[in-house]
Amino acid sequence: MTAPLRRVTQRDIARMAGVSQATVSLVLNNRTDAEVRIAPETRDRVLRVIAETGYAADPVARRLASRFNRIIGVFTYEPAFPSGSRDFFHPFLLGIEEYAERVGCDLLLFTSAPVVDGRRRIFHQDNRLRLADGCILLGREIDGAELQRLNGDGYPYVAVGRRNDAGGPVPYVGADYASAVSRLVEAALRHGHRRLTYVGMGMTAESSQDRRQGFDAAATTAESARQVSTAPGAADATLDDLLADGSTAAFVEDFATAVALAAAARRRGLTVPGDLSIVTLGDPTVPVPTDIVFTGFRIPREEMGRQSVEVLTGVIDGSAGGLQQRLLPCELVEGSTLGTPDPAVDRR
Amino acid sequence: MTAPLRRVTQRDIARMAGVSQATVSLVLNNRTDAEVRIAPETRDRVLRVIAETGYAADPVARRLASRFNRIIGVFTYEPAFPSGSRDFFHPFLLGIEEYAERVGCDLLLFTSAPVVDGRRRIFHQDNRLRLADGCILLGREIDGAELQRLNGDGYPYVAVGRRNDAGGPVPYVGADYASAVSRLVEAALRHGHRRLTYVGMGMTAESSQDRRQGFDAAATTAESARQVSTAPGAADATLDDLLADGSTAAFVEDFATAVALAAAARRRGLTVPGDLSIVTLGDPTVPVPTDIVFTGFRIPREEMGRQSVEVLTGVIDGSAGGLQQRLLPCELVEGSTLGTPDPAVDRR
DNA sequence: TCGCCGCGCTAATACGTATTAGCATCTATG
DNA sequence: CATAGATGCTAATACGTATTAGCGCGGCGA
Structure with a gap:
């Protein structure tokens, strides 16, 4: 066994090269300011010793x-990760990792x-936040009090996903849910749908607010546009409710709910989209097997991850000017679940 | 905008509580040794100020x-991650994260x-290795020279996957490929297979060595047991080779190759496992769509991740005694691709 | 010869915490 | 009343680097 060997330090290098510790530091950091001058031969000597000792x-x-670490913190806010939720977050992390690699930062997962x-x-x-130069916040719901404290x-931090002000504006890179939902509503109206229902999960998260707001904004010309709440396993009750209302298009916040709703409809002999159009408003947060391609949109998760690192590095070194808030567009998915409502029946 | 506010330090706390910085540190670390004593009222006063200032x-x-950080480094060795390769590594990371959370460590991705x-x-x-107390090494092939340098x-480090000595024994948590492959060979022999072929990728990695060694060890009683190399896209040539040899069972190192081989067999009207049994030797490293359930084994990736953290923490704090090398058993998968060879033909 | 300046380097200090030797002060004991 | 021992705290220092003021030296102009 080797002895518990001490680390090689700049002092050691300095002694070996016959210079001072300060000189080693200057050489190491390639300081060539007008203020600081090192003779080329001295520099070489130091560099040689550094190379020899590794x-x-x-x-x-x-x-x-100094002030910086080149470490970016990643705080994942979700409680105790169900493994499905991890799949949802994975793409964000891919994007974060990719950009961190590009700018030469390490990633600290809290x-x-x-x-x-x-x-x-x-x-x-x-x-342990201060271990990192700054931090990326990931999670469906983020505690406003904690954001306030960070502010x-x-x-330096940035949230992935839009956040309401918390004792000041919150830097974020979010997805433009409002406009994506609006565009889907407009598509439904063009298909002739007149009675629309937003099927939510009763969530208060900003991501949910934005979707509902996009729904309301675009549905003004509909004959009826309402919002209902559902819960896991309540697909049949929700379906009853939709039929009773005469809704021909459901805008479903949660992907798994959409799948369950489609299954319930099929069980009753209803066709999708003939009898009921179903539009999903985002990627699955838990893995759900289905062979249907739902009409909806895709959250640009990797890109959000990348840009959150970009914004954060700007916030850290102060190079970013004013407000750092970005909303990225969502790509619409042309699926098979939005169609022209069957005119034959008025099921009310 | 708030001024670029200075961090609150122990000195500040000390001033506010009317004690010395050392006292703050002692209170903070809950030092109650016989050597060190703090009056309860002093302790409370300090704690109160700490709570107030956050x-x-x-x-x-x-x-x-001090010496430790409670940061565990994770070094992923694979070059420039194809996204499929990420899927393969993800389970390891899940296990690592889970155990790190349990022992209260943060994870630093290099x-x-x-x-x-x-x-x-x-x-x-x-x-930047020294940012972490120790490091977990992940990757199919790890540079022996770097291991040597670490030693x-x-x-403190631990490799995920068995590694040959490199200037000393390498601590690792690996999968017991040798015994898993041996058991599969024995199963094939029990089914009546007499001519076996190991289809490798020509790799020199330890994981590959172990599989081949397990194959050789168990195949001694076979009439013929040989090893061939294949490459992506060479499934047809490999199939020709198997048929020419009269092999009835192929032990395929790479999952994607197994899928391709089965497809090639089907195209020629051969049945699996009637005409050819195909055994896979590990999980897919890239996502491959298939509806066949291959006989083979599963790598306990999450458990390997967990235990690697366990071993590493032992190495770091020196509590681990001697050699830290673990091989975890692989669970066999009862698929549909290993059967009794069709006795009707001798295809040689 | 003196003063000045540019060059090449170093001494000193800061960063914020943990640790340890040891200084007062108080209590118990003979 | 002197002394020993316990108690509660602090001063000093270490950790390894980055930064800055400034020192000594040689050359040059006056």
Whole structure:
């Protein structure tokens, strides 16, 4: 066994090269300012010793002395990850990783954050946020109080997904749900649908607000446009409700609900989209097997991940000017579940 | 805008509580040794100020001063990730994350490591390994020279997957491919197969060595047991070769190759497993659509991830005794592609 | 000869925490 | 009343790097 060998430090290098520790640091950082001059032969000598010893600067000390780490924190807000939820977040992480690699940053996943009252907390006993230069916040719902605290502390961060102000504007990279939903509503109206229903999950998250707002904004010319709430497993009741209302198109917030609704309709001998059009408003958050291609839209998750890193690095080094809020467009999916309503019956 | 506000430090807390910085540190770390005593009322006063200010110790300074970080590094060795390869690695990461969460560690992904000559390098200009207390190495092939350097530096690490010695034994958590392949060979022999072929990819990785070794060890009683190499897209040539040899069972290293081989057999009107049994030796490394359930085994990837963290934490704090090398058993998959060879023909 | 300036480097200090030796102060004991 | 021991805290230092003020030296002009 080798002895518990001490790290090679700049002092060691300095001694070997016959210079001071400061000189080593200057050479290492390639400082060539007018203020600082190192003779080429000295520089070479130091570099040679560095190469021989395989010395590498301790990033921790570096971070303590200077300001930056080149570490980007990733805080995943979802409580105790059901494995399906992970699949939903994975694309964000891919994008984040890709861009982090491009700008030469490492990624710190705050897996140590404890879960209190069913949700992870950023701020707790042994808060480790400052390990990173800044942080990306990922999660369906983010605690406004914590955002406020981040703003107050002046800690650089960016949320993935639009967020309401919290003691100041929140930097984010979100998806433009409102306009995507609006475009789907307009498509339904062009198909001749007159009675529309938004089937939500009773969520208060901004992502949900935006979808509902997009629905309302575009549905003004419909004969009827209403919003209802459903729950997992209540597909049959929801279907009853749609039929009773005479709705011909359902705009379903949750992908799994859409699948269940389509299955319920089939069981009753109804056709989709003939008897009922079903539009989905986003990618599955849990894996749901289905062979139907639903009409709806796709959340640009990888791109959101990439751009969140881009925005964050701007916030960190202050190069970003004012407000850092971006909404990316969602790509519509031409599926088979939005069609012309069957004129033969008025099921009311 | 708030001014670029300075971080709250222990000195600030100390001033507010009317004690010294050292006292704050002692209170914070709950030091109650016989050597160190703090009056309960002092302790309370300090704790109250800490709570009021929301102070959190700077982990960087902490790391510099003491020895540990509670950060576990993850180095993914594969070059420039094809997205399919990511799917293969994802389960490992899930396991790693799960266990890291349990022991209260954060995870640092070394995304900044540069790719040189088509592979990522641990050691380079601005090596950041020391940000973490230790590191998990992930990848099909790992550079022996780098392992050697890690061993030489005394840096705590663990490889996922068995590794040959590199200037000393390498700590790892691997899958017991050899025994899994042996059991499959034995099953084939029990089914009456006498001529077996191992279809490899010509790889030198340890994972490949182990499989071949397991094959050879169990196939001694076969009439013929040989190894051939194939390549992506060469399924037809490989099938020709198998038929010419009179092999009735193919043990296929790469999942995608197995799928291609089965498809080629079908195209020629051969049945699987009637005319040819096909056994797969591990999970797909790239996503391959197939509706066949292949006989083979499953790599316990999540468990490998979990246990690698467990081993690493042991190596870091020195609590682990001697050699840290684990091989986990692979679960056999009872598929439909291994059967009794059709006795009607001898296709040689 | 003196003063000045540019060059090449170093000494000193800061970053924020953990640790340890040791200084007062108080209590118990003979 | 002197002394020993326990108690509660602090001063000093270390960790490894980055930064900056400034020192010594040689050359050059006056």
